[in-house]
Amino acid sequence: MLGIRRIFASRWWHKNKNWRFFAIFLFLVFVRISKGAFYKDFYYFISKPFWPGQFQKEIILESSDQEYLIKLNLLKKDNIRLRQILSLQESSNDEHISAAVISRKTGSWWRQIILNKGSNDGVEIGNIVIGPGGLLGRVKNTSLFTSSVTLITSPESKLGVWVDRIQINGLLVGLGDDYPSLILYSKDADIKIGDIVSSSPASTLLPPNIPIGIVQSVDETLKSKKTAKISLLAKPHVIDWVQILKVNI
Amino acid sequence: MGANFESKYLMNKFFLKKLYIISFIFIPIIFLWHPNWLGFLGVQPYWPLFWLLPWSIINGPINGLLVGLFLGLILDSLTLNESFTQIPGLIFCGFLFGRIKLHSDFLLGHFRYGLICSFGSFLCGILYFLQILFRNSSDSNFLMLIPSVKNILAEVFLTGFFAPFICSQLLRMFKFSRRKIPQ
Numbered sequence: 001m002l003g004i005r006r007i008f009a010s011r012w013w014h015k016n017k018n019w020r021f022f023a024i025f026l027f028l029v030f031v032r033i034s035k036g037a038f039y040k041d042f043y044y045f046i047s048k049p050f051w052p053g054q055f056q057k058e059i060i061l062e063s064s065d066q067e068y069l070i071k072l073n074l075l076k077k078d079n080i081r082l083r084q085i086l087s088l089q090e091s092s093n094d095e096h097i098s099a100a101v102i103s104r105k106t107g108s109w110w111r112q113i114i115l116n117k118g119s120n121d122g123v124e125i126g127n128i129v130i131g132p133g134g135l136l137g138r139v140k141n142t143s144l145f146t147s148s149v150t151l152i153t154s155p156e157s158k159l160g161v162w163v164d165r166i167q168i169n170g171l172l173v174g175l176g177d178d179y180p181s182l183i184l185y186s187k188d189a190d191i192k193i194g195d196i197v198s199s200s201p202a203s204t205l206l207p208p209n210i211p212i213g214i215v216q217s218v219d220e221t222l223k224s225k226k227t228a229k230i231s232l233l234a235k236p237h238v239i240d241w242v243q244i245l246k247v248n249i
Numbered sequence: 250m251g252a253n254f255e256s257k258y259l260m261n262k263f264f265l266k267k268l269y270i271i272s273f274i275f276i277p278i279i280f281l282w283h284p285n286w287l288g289f290l291g292v293q294p295y296w297p298l299f300w301l302l303p304w305s306i307i308n309g310p311i312n313g314l315l316v317g318l319f320l321g322l323i324l325d326s327l328t329l330n331e332s333f334t335q336i337p338g339l340i341f342c343g344f345l346f347g348r349i350k351l352h353s354d355f356l357l358g359h360f361r362y363g364l365i366c367s368f369g370s371f372l373c374g375i376l377y378f379l380q381i382l383f384r385n386s387s388d389s390n391f392l393m394l395i396p397s398v399k400n401i402l403a404e405v406f407l408t409g410f411f412a413p414f415i416c417s418q419l420l421r422m423f424k425f426s427r428r429k430i431p432q
Contacts, residue, residue: 106283176400
């Protein structure tokens with residue numbers, strides 16, 4: 001009887017040490033099957049404070065901005081050189097005058113802004129005014145300290161523009177509302193919503209390639225021409241600072 | 250103290266007498282200021298009518314017509330649209346507003362100012378719009394301008410909305426400044 005009891009007490013599963021080994025074995029099998037997922041997740045949490053953070057993101061963004069600026073300058077130089085070779089019209093890049101908007105009438109029939117730079121600062125009638133986004137209008141009138149700008153939405157504004165995707169010139173007419181109308185004197189022009197409109201290389205009033213707006217809707221009801229509503233890139237009713245460009249025409 | 254009192258009295262008298270001119274100066278300023286928070290669909294009320302209505306009611310059609318002309322000249326000089334003018338509308342409104350006095354002796358109710366100014370604004374807007382249409386009629390694309398009639402409607406609404414407040418106050422001020430001041 002005593003002998004039997006001793007044999008029974010010495011079974012392997014009655015030893016804690018064995019169970020511990022078994023648990024470790026099972027854990028290692030789990031690790032093997034999960035391909036180290038546990039280790040990786042553990043590493044995820046302990047390495048979190050040392051990840052490449054906001055600071056590195058800023059460095060990378062700054063570098064990419066510089067890269068874009070350098071590329072832009074190179075392209076600009078190329079563009080100017082090619083334009084000189086082809087004897088095309090160019091705008092002088094050096095003469096930018098920054099000005100603040102001191103009065104704006106962007107509703108109703110009178111669509112104009114008044115800037116705090118005038119003939120005293122070298123602003124001349126016919127200069128181009130651009131804001132963040134693109135073209136705003138042309139200087140129509142200057143006093144000693146102010147200049148008045150006719151916006152491209154004004155009913156008096158008519159400008160030659162260029163639709164780059166379909167390589168065609170058109171006429172941008174202000175209608176007295178926020179969306180000027182683009183007139184293409186060709187029924188076959190394949191203009192589509194989303195096309196970008198910029199100043200025309202053939203225009204005698206504007207320097208070429210200034211972004212103006214995006215085609216918002218196309219009207220094909222007229223027989224001999226197509227018209228399109230243009231959504232302007234530069235929003236005159238919110239812009240407070242603009243740049244005045246001198247044009248060599 | 251006596252001198253101080255006298256100078257204050259003279260200043261008050263000067264301001265009362267010149268209330269017309271002082272308020273007149275504010276018309277082009279507010280026209281240029283163009284406060285967006287007062288606008289509707291980006292359009293402002295037609296400010297000159299608020300001054301023109303009480304002036305014409307008090308001073309009659311001929312004076313109204315003349316001041317309409319002056320206002321038109323000033324406002325045209327502030328806007329860049331050289332091909333179009335606000336003068337016809339303002340002259341017409343000045344004359345009409347002056348006639349109101351001849352036809353009715355009783356003081357106009359506040360809300361009638363709103364209706365009268367709305368009508369005046371509609372008249373000025375239509376006359377201006379017709380000029381734009383006429384100017385563009387040769388382009389064969391003048392029909393594109395039709396949707397901008399919303400400018401007129403927004404202006405009519407806003408002018409009618411603000412007129413009862415502003416015109417009645419200005420009329421009261423003008424009447425007050427015309428009374429005999431004891432010497």
